Amino acid sequence: MTRGRTAPVTAAVLLSGAAFGAAATFLGAGVVAGSWPRGWTALGCALALVAAGVTGLLAGRRSRTTAEPQDGVPGPDLAKADGGTTAGRSPALVAGVVWLLALAAAGTWGLTAAGDDEDDEEGRASGQPAASASASAAPRKAGIAWSVPPVGAKHDEGVGAWALGDAVAQGRLDGLYAYDSATGAVRWNVSAPTRQALCGMSSDAEQGIGLIAHGRHEKSCAELLAVRVSDGKVMWRRTLPGTGLLARGAAVGGGTAVTAEDGAVRGRSSETGDQRWQRPLAKGCRVLAVDADATRTLLAEQCGTGARLVALDTRTGAQQWLRELPVESRATAAVVSVAPVVVAVHEDDKRGTHAFLGFDGKGTPTVTIPLSGPEGELTAPGEAGDGRTARIVVRDGRLITTAERDGLVPDRVVAYSLTDGRKAWEYASEHQTAALTTERDGRVAVLEDAAGARIVLLDAGTGRPGTVIAPENTEAQLSIAPELVVAADGGHIVVNHLLMQAEPSAFALR
Template identity: 60%
Template sequence: MTRDGLPGAAFGAAVVFLGAGVAGGAWPTGRAALVSALVCGALGATLLAVRRGRAAAPEVRDAVPEAPGKTDAKPVRPGRSSLVAAALVWVLALLAGGVWALAAGDDDADGTRADARPTAEAKPAASRDPRPAVAWTVPPAGQKYDEGVGAWGLGSAVAQGRIDGLFAYDGARGSVRWSVAAPAREALCAMSQDVEEGVGLIAYGRHEKPCATVLAVRVSDGKVMWRRKLGGKGLARGALGVGGATAVTAEDDAVRARSTESGDRRWQRATPKGCATLALDADATRALVVEQCGRGARILALDTRTGAQRWKRDLPVESAAHASVVSVSPVVVAVDEADARGTHAFLLFDDRGAPTATVPLSGPEGVLSAHGDVGDGRAVRPLVRDGLLVTFAEKGSMVPTAVVAYSLKDGRKAWVHSSEWQTMALAAEPDGRVAFLASDASVTFLDGATGKATTVLEPDADKRPEISIRPELVPVTGGHVVLNQILVQAEPAAFALR
């Protein structure tokens, strides 16, 4: 190959290289396109300058006369301007390439590649909290497979119902603020879902004996307001709730209400013969009672303070059933009957007891999680807020990996959020968002209206605490507390993410 052919060969190689990229679907864009264009331009200018200089040089040297009076003047080369232009383009190409390399290095240092950045169609990723840390842990308590019964969020603290008693942990330090220890040879066997007017209910029972001792606890300091020993078979399925200043318990022969301050009886409703209470809960306005009578079942709404019946509604049940009260206001119950072709659903009602919607426990999104004895027995209590029923869904696997929301108006799916990890616990955030705990100990926050992830709180991998098979997630001031309710492999009883 001649020297004259070298620039042409280089230019041709560059053109072929870029052409191959276009054919392979890798047309350069952005800074890469600018550098490629400058390189091709520099090669082209170099080729032009060389050809012009070599073709015209002999004739020009013979034809250029000396300027009059300027015998020392040098001849002018026609290719010199082209060479200068080529040199300038090469300088620009090298500068652009250097800037590109530095920018690419910055992208790599941030963990973001240019070709991995989201396009206009890509969904914005949830932000990672830059401060996630495990603030404190509580050592495991009790024996393997001991099972806790619940938890209360208390603002700056959290109360955990363990087998050995009720313990309130400071949300910032993890120290025990107060405790109500279980008596010798007795275990905590029931706990109200919520706290009302600063008082919650717990119950104790002996091994293979009824859950029969009820206590009212003031959560500001752990003071036991009163205790009552129940007769007969004690609590029916651990059904107790607190609404306003009234404690409501479903006992083996009646539903009874007492003052949360003094324990004095306010009212009672005898359980009809042939009926049994399946579930109960209350708020300041109404107490909901789900009863099974023979093969049928019904739901009753009673005035929490007086016991007067507000309404009664038969449920679509024709066999033995399990039930749980998901929400008192608005009214949502979960029903799971023995008949495989029977009712297995969340049932929604208006304030007068009229059915409004049904959400099957098994549907297009998979098997939905409920709490208590309903469904697969998972202890995940669904959330009801802002017109939505929010729970977990299990689809194509043995564990739930999605959070799904349904409208309380018509039961239609509102949104679904899929997770890479098993979804373990739900929590309602004070700002209206929904949070869920995943099996990797991360907490993801979802927009309550759309289900889109907004923030992810993820502890450092080397400090990630173990999660048991049934945890609870409780928001506290400045962070969240995870409570391991069943200890399997010496997991901490509780830990805080802040």
């Protein structure tokens, strides 16, 4: 080969080496990872293999130059015996073949990537389930900002928690305690009287007031209190007759305190405690669940072997509508959402209703989502589920809950459409999914038990994981009944409701 032909052949070798490196990157990553690399990751891998390919080819080029003619002295004849292919043509032929392979690989990668994007868009547009997602983002290191030591004895179980923005209130057996979200300092507390325990509280506080109740050992949960959450002041208290407050029987809707008591459901002014209305229960009926917002109170009650869902005006107690539930045996129920209307129902009859039931604003059934199906066992709140699950997310026309498919604990998050009941998306975790809540920006926060607490933030529309918040130590221990609360400053507070092995009562991650 003459020196005049060195430049073009060298260029061909360099270009073919670069193409080979890029093609190897895309094909290799697709085989190993199951998806084609994109963005900066793909570029970095391609550059690395390009460098390797070019280096090797240049080395080979140098070794061949030792056999070229020098100073007019013929070198050895490297042509094949038949004379059909010369040494000068060999690099160009190899380069051409490699260029064809590179173009084929690039085309395959481009078509595959475009097809995946189109499939995702079509799935979202038609409501079809998107591909399962799993946490792949690099964890954002976090620390434990503060921690409340365990309180009580093993197996002591708290009642609930309220998110108060710059504070969180925890219902413990010994009373209601409000912790500053930034420091964990106790801002105020309402201690339970001697020989009494906190036995009930509303699911949330509204217009600055929440409800709690105290009761004696093996006695009724009879002492009802309204607490102002800004400073812990007790606004009023009432002693309830008979069996007192029913389990999960307190709610605050606007300025009305709603309670399911022995023989009646009552509405009182949340500020003064004055009774505004009452709805006596019919003979043979019992309350299964109650919840309220400012305009509607939902009451699930069972009468004999049947059950019904009743909507009342929260301010006046007037009945808005009544809907018979598909129940023919003894059942448990929980109000999952007041607006939109979603309840969870679990019948004793193994062939009966075990589902989330959705209704429109007039009580017309809209959707049924079975609690058990292809996705495993869906988590439901209260007595309709495991009795410990604190929150289920309902937003943007979807119901989002955890699910247990292969193990003994939930290990995934599943979203269902409240329009047609179809699965919208699924997030598969490598750890136990312990609790859910909604971020201030609308994302869904998943509390996972990964040898300690960690939080994964999901897109509410697609279920795709984003930020992963992982503490650097393992002191952030979860009990089997944790609740996740988002603070006003964006931090996260975990409240452990059930003491098992000296887990902290509450702690904050930042």
